[in-house]
Amino acid sequence: DAGVIQSPRHEVTEMGQEVTLRCKPISGHDYLFWYRQTMMRGLELLIYFNNNVPIDDSGMPEDRFSAKMPNASFSTLKIQPSEPRDSAVYFCASTKGQGHTGELFFGEGSRLTVL
Amino acid sequence: DQQVKQNSPSLSVQEGRISILNCDYTNSMFDYFLWYKKYPAEGPTFLISISSIKDKNEDGRFTVFLNKSAKHLSLHIVPSQPGDSAVYFCSGFSSGSARQLTFGSGTQLTVLP
Numbered sequence: 001d002a003g004v005i006q007s008p009r010h011e012v013t014e015m016g017q018e019v020t021l022r023c024k025p026i027s028g029h030d031y032l033f034w035y036r037q038t039m040m041r042g043l044e045l046l047i048y049f050n051n052n053v054p055i056d057d058s059g060m061p062e063d064r065f066s067a068k069m070p071n072a073s074f075s076t077l078k079i080q081p082s083e084p085r086d087s088a089v090y091f092c093a094s095t096k097g098q099g100h101t102g103e104l105f106f107g108e109g110s111r112l113t114v115l
Numbered sequence: 116d117q118q119v120k121q122n123s124p125s126l127s128v129q130e131g132r133i134s135i136l137n138c139d140y141t142n143s144m145f146d147y148f149l150w151y152k153k154y155p156a157e158g159p160t161f162l163i164s165i166s167s168i169k170d171k172n173e174d175g176r177f178t179v180f181l182n183k184s185a186k187h188l189s190l191h192i193v194p195s196q197p198g199d200s201a202v203y204f205c206s207g208f209s210s211g212s213a214r215q216l217t218f219g220s221g222t223q224l225t226v227l228p
Contacts, residue, residue: 045215093158101210
C-alpha cells in the first residue's frame with residue numbers, strides 16, 4: 001500500500017521566490033496534517049484538515065504561508081515570498097477517523113533550503 | 116511553551132542492554148502519549164502509545180511507563196539492537212476539540228554493536 005507521498009523531496013530556492021510543497025495522503029484518510037521540523041523548534045504543527053476543511057491553522061507562522069486541500073487526495077503548502085528562516089523539513093501526515101488517538105502516518109518530508 | 120520536554124538530546128547504549136528514554140509533560144489535557152521513531156531522511160513512524168488512564172503498555176521489546184503524578188513517561192527498549200538507532204520523539208495527544216499531537220524535541224539513540 002502506498003504511504004503518504006510528498007513532493008519535492010528537496011527544494012533549493014532563493015529568497016523571495018514562491019515555494020509549493022505537495023502531499024498525497026493515504027487513500028481513505030480524512031485527516032491531513034502539515035508539520036515543520038527545525039533544529040530550534042523541533043516538530044511543530046502548522047495546520048490540519050478534516051474532510052478537506054482547515055480546522056486549525058494557528059501554527060502557520062505568518063501570512064506568507066498558506067495551505068489548501070482541494071480534494072481528499074491532494075494538499076499543498078505554499079510559501080510566498082520565501083525567506084531563509086523558512087529553511088526546514090516539512091512533513092505531511094494523515095490518519096483516519098474521528099476516534100483517532102494520535103497515530104499519524106508521515107510522508108518522507110520535503111527538505112526546503114532558502115538561500 | 117514546551118508542553119512536552121525531552122531533556123536528553125542523545126543517548127548511547129551497548130547492544131543487548133536496556134535503553135531508557137525519558138519525557139516530561141506539562142499539559143494535563145493529554146489523554147494519550149505516543150512515541151515515534153525517526154530514521155534519517157525518513158518521516159517519523161509510530162512506535163507505541165499509552166492511554167493516560169494506564170501506567171504501562173508493552174509491545175515486544177518496547178515498554179512505555181506513565182507516571183501521571185510526576186507528569187513523566189519513559190520508553191524502555193530491551194534488549195537494544197543496532198537497528199534501534201534513531202531519533203525518538205515523545206508526544207502528547209488531546210482528543211478534545213484541539214485533536215493535536217504535540218512533540219518533544221527528540222532523543223538520538225545510538226546502540227553500539
